[in-house]
Amino acid sequence: MSGGLIHAMVVAEPLIGFDTAALAKNFWALTVDGLTYGSVYALVAVGYTLVYGVLRLINFAHSEVFMIGMIGQYAVLMMLGFGPSGNAYDLGIAMTVVYLVLALAGGMAISGGVAVGLERVAYRPLRKRGAQPLVFLITAIGASFVLQEFVHFVLPRLTGDTLGGVNAQQPIRLVVPETQFTLFTANVTNVSIIIIVSALVLALATDLFINKTKFGRGIRAVAQDPVTATLMGVSRERIIVLTFLIGGLLAGAAALLYTLRVPNGIIYSGGFILGIKAFCAAVLGGIGNLRGALLGGLLLGIIENYGQVLFGTEWRDVVAFGLLVLVLMVRPTGILGESLGRARA
Amino acid sequence: MSETPVTSPSPAPVSTKASVANRPHGGLGDAMRLWWDALPRPTQWVVGFPLVVFIALLPVLNLPVLTTVGTNFGAVMAQFGMYALIAIGLNVVVGQAGLLDLGYVGFYAVGAYTVAILTSPSSPWNQTGDGGWLSRDWAWLAALPIAVAITALSGLLLGSPTLRLRGDYLAIVTLGFGEIVRLLADNLDDVTGGGRGLSQVAYPRIGISEDNTNGVFSAGASSGTLNSGVWWYWLSIVLILGTLVFVGNLERSRVGRSWVAIREDEDAAEIMGVPTFRFKLWAFVIGASIGGASGALYAGQVQFVNPTNFNVINSVLFLCAVVLGGQGNKLGVILGAFLIVYLPNFFLGRTELFGIPINGTEIAEFRYLFFGLALTVLMVFRPQGLIPVRQKLLTYGRELYVTARRTVRKDAA
Numbered sequence A: 001m002s003g004g005l006i007h008a009m010v011v012a013e014p015l016i017g018f019d020t021a022a023l024a025k026n027f028w029a030l031t032v033d034g035l036t037y038g039s040v041y042a043l044v045a046v047g048y049t050l051v052y053g054v055l056r057l058i059n060f061a062h063s064e065v066f067m068i069g070m071i072g073q074y075a076v077l078m079m080l081g082f083g084p085s086g087n088a089y090d091l092g093i094a095m096t097v098v099y100l101v102l103a104l105a106g107g108m109a110i111s112g113g114v115a116v117g118l119e120r121v122a123y124r125p126l127r128k129r130g131a132q133p134l135v136f137l138i139t140a141i142g143a144s145f146v147l148q149e150f151v152h153f154v155l156p157r158l159t160g161d162t163l164g165g166v167n168a169q170q171p172i173r174l175v176v177p178e179t180q181f182t183l184f185t186a187n188v189t190n191v192s193i194i195i196i197v198s199a200l201v202l203a204l205a206t207d208l209f210i211n212k213t214k215f216g217r218g219i220r221a222v223a224q225d226p227v228t229a230t231l232m233g234v235s236r237e238r239i240i241v242l243t244f245l246i247g248g249l250l251a252g253a254a255a256l257l258y259t260l261r262v263p264n265g266i267i268y269s270g271g272f273i274l275g276i277k278a279f280c281a282a283v284l285g286g287i288g289n290l291r292g293a294l295l296g297g298l299l300l301g302i303i304e305n306y307g308q309v310l311f312g313t314e315w316r317d318v319v320a321f322g323l324l325v326l327v328l329m330v331r332p333t334g335i336l337g338e339s340l341g342r343a344r345a
Numbered sequence B: 001m002s003e004t005p006v007t008s009p010s011p012a013p014v015s016t017k018a019s020v021a022n023r024p025h026g027g028l029g030d031a032m033r034l035w036w037d038a039l040p041r042p043t044q045w046v047v048g049f050p051l052v053v054f055i056a057l058l059p060v061l062n063l064p065v066l067t068t069v070g071t072n073f074g075a076v077m078a079q080f081g082m083y084a085l086i087a088i089g090l091n092v093v094v095g096q097a098g099l100l101d102l103g104y105v106g107f108y109a110v111g112a113y114t115v116a117i118l119t120s121p122s123s124p125w126n127q128t129g130d131g132g133w134l135s136r137d138w139a140w141l142a143a144l145p146i147a148v149a150i151t152a153l154s155g156l157l158l159g160s161p162t163l164r165l166r167g168d169y170l171a172i173v174t175l176g177f178g179e180i181v182r183l184l185a186d187n188l189d190d191v192t193g194g195g196r197g198l199s200q201v202a203y204p205r206i207g208i209s210e211d212n213t214n215g216v217f218s219a220g221a222s223s224g225t226l227n228s229g230v231w232w233y234w235l236s237i238v239l240i241l242g243t244l245v246f247v248g249n250l251e252r253s254r255v256g257r258s259w260v261a262i263r264e265d266e267d268a269a270e271i272m273g274v275p276t277f278r279f280k281l282w283a284f285v286i287g288a289s290i291g292g293a294s295g296a297l298y299a300g301q302v303q304f305v306n307p308t309n310f311n312v313i314n315s316v317l318f319l320c321a322v323v324l325g326g327q328g329n330k331l332g333v334i335l336g337a338f339l340i341v342y343l344p345n346f347f348l349g350r351t352e353l354f355g356i357p358i359n360g361t362e363i364a365e366f367r368y369l370f371f372g373l374a375l376t377v378l379m380v381f382r383p384q385g386l387i388p389v390r391q392k393l394l395t396y397g398r399e400l401y402v403t404a405r406r407t408v409r410k411d412a413a
Helices: A018-024 A027-053 A062-078 A093-129 A133-158 A191-211 A214-224 A228-230 A238-259 A270-287 A290-311 A315-331 B015-021 B030-038 B041-061 B073-096 B104-119 B139-162 B167-187 B230-253 B254-264 B266-271 B275-304 B310-326 B331-345 B358-366 B366-382 B397-412
Strands: A178-185 A186-189
Touching: A018 A290, A027 A062, A027 A186, A027 A191, A027 A214, A027 A238, A027 A290, A062 A093, A062 A238, A062 A270, A093 A133, A093 A238, A093 B366, A133 A270, A133 B310, A133 B366, A186 A214, A191 A214, A191 A238, A191 A290, A191 B015, A191 B397, A214 A228, A214 A238, A228 A238, A228 B041, A238 B167, A270 A290, A270 A315, A270 B167, A290 A315, A290 B167, A315 B139, A315 B167, A315 B366, B041 B073, B041 B139, B041 B230, B073 B104, B073 B230, B073 B254, B073 B275, B104 B139, B104 B167, B104 B275, B104 B310, B139 B167, B139 B275, B167 B310, B230 B254, B230 B275, B230 B331, B254 B275, B266 B275, B275 B310, B310 B366, B331 B358, B331 B366, B358 B366
Parallel strands: none
Antiparallel strands: A178 A186
């Protein structure tokens, strides 16, 4: 951090910088960027929260579902004829939107499919055997290894080194970040607008789906009391598949949005850190709580962004993990509490 | 572990069917284990000692079936020794106390970095040079207990706020801890050397001769059968045996029984008067210090540490060893560690197996894929691992157990 670097005496570790001046100066810009990241976290967090609400289980492989979504939307764009070039495509607004929607659909379809497949292969057999929670977790770790290594080693062999592999994919730039307007002192780019608006729309749609539709009522019923829900004619198995599907679809959408902001984030290990942060977001808002996931995601994005300026970019992930520990210690049920199962209108 | 067998010896069963139903789920060689348990202690020593010697001599004997082609067998066995120690330590936390720790690599890193920071000339806190209080020749041995103590402290630091959490939450928090340790090592450039790492870490300087000017433990002693790998392997066997005795005694004590009680049902244990938090913390601290010892072993053997070796993927690999072998069973997790280390190295560089042409290097490259598959398949079909635990809840229940099992067998016959 250049200029105005203050080594605060209160910080126990003098090796870490403590730059309050930069934070004050870039406050609004950091807030907007934080919201951009936060909306991506929120969408992934919904996947964790839904599965947790229904199954009382942290779907550890969800981060790999997100990662596959990134690969998926990239593959769709390649099939549409786009190649990785350093330059951006100048398509005009209408065609850009069409291609973005196609890529979104592709990413969502692949992520949703993988999430449902994962449930089928890794979780359902265990549920049938009444396995312990620990066993579920280890299976999920195994499955996420398989997915990662599939993209790492198998996919490049299948596609002739065009997809997957050790290095990140060369970005396909559909949207070039351009400042659209200034909010307070912050420049808001078109990419930020696309990400925040689409994420909010998707989150709202999910909330409506859970709260207003028949299927949503089924999900809430199973989350609240699986046995009674089954007795009332709700198929638990079908509901579980549905929750995995919704989580997967949203992760796929998040994958496209994330690659707009971080074009060179498409790599086999790219889901890991983001998945953990999304889980942090879910816990922060109250795991099992849809609106909590949204709130937690946005908050985490913002706090993390402030933190990385305060302490330095390299401490970004540490801030997120530290926040997780702090929240779990002070309020393990999160800000809004666990509530998917609690009956609401 | 709902499948843990009934451990208190049941009275002689009425029928054969009942005795079959009562039988603990069979692991690899359950009959052998019964035979082993039935032997008196001195006989166990007589049988066990040559076995340990044989295992220790494996890299010297270099059996053609077992040896590795693409890499030095001694080095592989040294790595196995390190992993075995880690597996024993992680087994205390995961297998005995049932706390899922996904950040175990953090403790491994703390141990390795403690030794490196104290003894590497590139570290600002190097104590082996002028004015330091460590002699260059014995620095590693002196740093080992310090590393263990500091990792134990870090276990206490991590455990005391987080052990109120349960199950998956604890897993995530420990995962975060592992990452934090790695990020600290990566970013605190002034102390840890950042991404460059710390080189020239101390190692025991023994057996200096004309061939080995730096002693047998030096990484430079890489030729011949008695290379540094073999010596590190022997050193780790000594550490492993000591740890096994220590952990075994703990297991049979009040602490071990509390762990099992917590693992089986934490609420019930708490209600029955077990101070669960304290014993969970014990498990964490003891597990951490064993991990620290292994980290020290690693730092000494490789004489170099850098952050990339402490990825979370390693944490998962350690967990693989424990789960694969059979959590809760000390011998099981050692077998698990062996498989984890040995299998990829076995395939490395091989071009054919039993006459069938294979690309061994490719197989070794795919190891994480195979581990992932193995973990998933194993959890679905055999969640208890290859050698499952048969927990002896009763401190002095061995003789009683054996007698009861004999009766059951006689009835069955």
